[in-house]
Amino acid sequence: MPVTTENLDRADVFHGLDPAHRLPPLKRVQWTPDFDWPALFRQARPVIIEGFVASWPAARKWDLDYLQDRLGDRPVRAAILGQGGVTTLDYCNERPLLFADLVGRLRSQTGRPARAGDVYLAQGGSLLSQDPPIQALYNEIDVPKVPLAVRAATLWMGSGGNVTYLHFDPMENVLAMLKGRKKLVLIPPDETPHVYPIYDPDPLGSAVNLRQPDFERHPRLKSVTYWEVVLEEGEALFLPMGYWHHVASEGLNIAVNVWWAPQHARWLLNAPMRGLFLAQITSRKGLKRLAKAKFQALKQLLSFAPMRH
């Protein structure tokens, strides 16, 4: 049974994995103005970067009042959380609303446990827009300079207790914490068989529920190795393509992430991407789609467009 927002209901639990398989704390590095981002991306290992976000104008300015002032009348799409405050980042569970209404709802949700029906600004908070007020906000963040194409930049805003379920992304990612804190479980790509990827209907998802693991149904999950990461306000996480992540946000939380298309050679070597590629080209649906769309599906996969529909 795939995990859905309806069956991830243990709002009080971060994860139920075996502590014996927890990896030593993730490496931390200090940001400096001459920071070598391309070298960090080449290493392709998750790292916490201290001090980077503190240098952004956004770190000084962004709070609910400021963002409402700037974007109040702009439409966004908010994720509607399922049981226990979980989102599967499924576009079907999103609702359009004005940014001012989003802020009003976040204010009224703050200070109590997240629950089904709450809002969370997730993938609907794109900062790559032709809209001048949104462009002005994008200029208040500092985007790492690497020789890769930026695919998306997203504003994430929640009221605390919101959880994004276990998935991977086919892109290189820097996730920066402006307000509040996020706790993450990170699982390396070569541990993919331990998390039971589902590929269909969510090509980036897993069948396991990290809050309430069912080790009878998913016995390999018992021995999965993982990092537990706490991303504090002002810190950024470099999350290379293919690392599985489960994200629990604490307190009123505002974050920004940037996704870059990875180099082609990298995805060929990457376990979840290989699996996804094989699943796409071997499934009947995938083959039909390929035939019908004259290889559009394959091209989409190769171009690393976000694949959540």
Ligand SMILES: O=C(O)CCC(=O)C(=O)O
């Ligand atoms: O912060 C979240 O809730 C999810 C973030 C995420 O999945 C990402 O940055 O790829």
